Structure formats: C-alpha cells, structure tokens
Amino acid sequence: MRLRTRLLLALTYVLLLAVISLGLPLALSLRSRVDAEVRSQAESQADLVAATASDLLAPSQRGRLDRLVSTAAADVRGRVIVVDADGRVLADSAGSGRGASYGTRPEIASALGGRRSQIRRHSDSLGTDLLATAVPILGSGRTAGAVRVTQGVDEVGRAVRRITIELALLAALVLALGMAAGLLIARSVARPIVRLEDAARRVADGDLSVRVPTDEGSAEQRSLARSFNEMTARLSRAxxxxxxxxxxxSHQLRTPLTGVRLRVEEAQALGVSPAAAHELDGAEAEVDRMAQLVDELLLLSRAGEHELPAGRLVLGDVAARAAERWTPVAAAAGLELTAVAGDAAPAAWAPAAELDRALDSLVENAVRYASPATAVEIAALAGAIEVRDRGPGIDPAERELVWERFHRGRAGRQASGGTGLGLPIARELARGWGGEATLRPRPGGGAIARLDVPPAAPDPGRRPSPGRRRSPATAPPEVPA
Incomplete structure (x- = not known):
C-alpha cells in the first residue's frame, strides 16, 4: 500500500473517530433535549390553560373557554380538553368530545385527584402513541376540574429524526472536507518520498546524475534529500x-605487455633449444592471456557508461553468425559446432554488438570445457539463445558463483586458459538490455548456458522498456583464431 493511501486512511480513521465520538453523544443529547422541551412545553401550556380556565368553568363562559383551548392546541400542536370535577368534557379543541366522561382516563383521574400527571400511552381509538399531560384546575381551594394536553409521539419522533439526519449530513460534510484536506496533506507528505523513490530507481538504472529537490517536505525529508544528493554525487565521483x-x-599495462611480447618473439627468432622454445611459447601464451584480461577488465569498468542503440534482431541469424565466427576455433579443438534455429522464434530487441559479445562469451566457455569429439549447439529459441555442450557440467553449488568475477569454478581450475571474466561480462551485458544470463546442467552431461532476450515491440519505432539500459561502449574483443 502506498504511503499516500496509508496517510489518507489514517486521517480518515481519526476524522471518523472524532465525528462519531462527538456526533453520537450530540445526537443523543439533542434527542433528549427535544423530548424534554416537548414535555416541558406541554406542562407549561397545560398550567397556563388551567390557570386561565379556573374563571371560565361557568356555563356563561363556555365561548371564551373554547377559544382558550383552541389557541392552546395550536401552540402545542396537539389536543386540549377541559373537564369539570366529575370528569365531563367542558371544552375540546377537537370539537367532538363535549359532554363525554373522561374521568376514567388515568391521567385525568390523577389530575382530578390533585396530582399532576404526564404519561406516554397507546391510544386504541387513534392507533398511535400519545404523550398525555394533565394538571388540576384549582378553585376556592379545591379541584374544580382538569386540563389535559395530548400530543402525538410520532410528531416528536419526526422532529428527532429530522435533527438526527441534519446532524448526520453535517458529519458527512465535515468528514468529506476533512478527507479532502487529508488528501492534500498526504500528497504534500508523500510527494518528496515519491520523488526520492523515483530518483533511487533511476540511480539503480545507472543514472548517477539525478538529484532530488531539497526545498520541499518536512525538515527530516529535506535532510534526507540532501543526504541522497550527497550520496549520489560521491558515488558518481567514486x-x-x-x-x-x-x-x-590498462593503458599503462599494454605498453610493458607489448614489450614483453616483442622480447619473447626476439628470443624465439635468435634460436634456442627445444626446451627453451617451449617455455617461450608458454610465456607468449601468458602474455596473450594477460592482454585479454586487461581488455575484459576495461570492458567491465565501462559498463553503464554509454548506451548502444538497440534494434530488432532475428535470433536465428544471431546464432548463425556466432557459429560462423567460432567454427574454426571449435574445429581446432576437435569439436563440432552447429546452429539450430526454431521456425517460430519471434524477433528480439537488443543491441546487436552487445548480444554478439555476450554470446561469444558463452560459446568460448562451451568450446573450452566441452569434451573432445563432442558437439556444441547454439540454439535460437523464442526469446532466448542457448549454448549446449557435453563437458564436465556445472556443480549445483557453483551455479551462481561462476557469475562472479574471477571465479572459474572446479572445472575452470582444471582447464588451462580463461580469465574468469567471460560469464560476468555476458550477464552484465544481458542485464543492460533487460535480459538475463543463466547456467544449468544439461541432461545426459554437460551444461546449458542461456541468454534471455526481450521480445521486439509490435511497433518497430517503439523501443521496449528494459529494466536497465546502460551498456558498455567498448566493442567486443576479437574472437581468438
């Protein structure tokens, strides 16, 4: 998971926790407050009607009493009735209950007994829950009647739900704004790290000239950017x-090596004993080996310095060219060298000179270690070229060690010649164009060296993107005759 996503999720979690921890108690508090206000309003309205109605219970005041209950009912959005001391309705805001006996209703019975009452009960006639508030009407020191205010609980529930929905929408808006701000913060925090990651990837690909900005991000990120730039600068200089x-x-070594060769050739020309001539021939071979070692060291030292252009290659043609170059060497060693090309092998994409040089390293290795009177095959496959020999094979414990510089392996130490740099050069070149070089035992004895080559893109004008493109600029050394 990317850092920006992690930061955004963390900020979202904190915001969500804050919204829930603050919004939920607030919603519950508002719900309780609304319920308390409704109850308090009903009680206050009932007390006001009771205080006013104590002087309006006479039959001559019924008109004023009716107007009083109607006004009170409109204020509380409910029903208001006034009963006499016997529980008979004197005034009803609904206009339908006058004269009816309500004395058996629990809230009215309690009020007629001189006690205030506020209960929540279900009305069978209306089929809903009601909040009934009843207070006594006092006159001349006794209970002269009662006032009852009834309100539908559904109305209170709708009000509570409306407030809850408004709070939820407000919380969602706060969360959305917080996430937007969190996204901006996450981007600002992650941007320097993303740039540093991209720069590190380019350095891994061989571009040591890359630098990252040192004026963005936190103090720690700016310090890290400066350290990264210093590291790449020092690495480039090193x-x-x-x-x-x-x-x-290598340049300085070539001069004395040339001088040694000339002296050996001069000694051979002067005429020496057969034993001395044999030793001089060995010395000349060692001079050639040292010159080859110097050339290969120079080749490895320049790996990644330049980039050679890549192109579409037919691996069958590459294998045929290698067989043509190495057939005289193989014949001199008593070996048969053949090139095998598959019919369906697709086109590959790599620098031709580098592919030839890498393949030469593998073929040279196979020719050197193959058993006499055996065959060496150069096989062009789909996306790869394999060099197959019938030599001593490869020890499983040394399958990776032989790719290290100067490590020649058990078979290499028993054979003459070689520098221990051919296989490392082949792998270095292969990885330069996005391929790979591997070595494995061959069934029946011997070894198979494989060069994986990226396939060519369908569009000839577009180059595939290998993992690393930097390649050595020097031309491959000449194949020994």
Missing amino acids: LDRQREFVADA
Missing part, C-alpha cells in the same frame, strides 16, 4: 575515479 584508474592502468 565510479568515475574507478573507471579512470582501470582505463589508465
């Missing part, structure tokens, strides 16, 4: 010094 040293060393 690699430059390394390449310069190897190039200078």
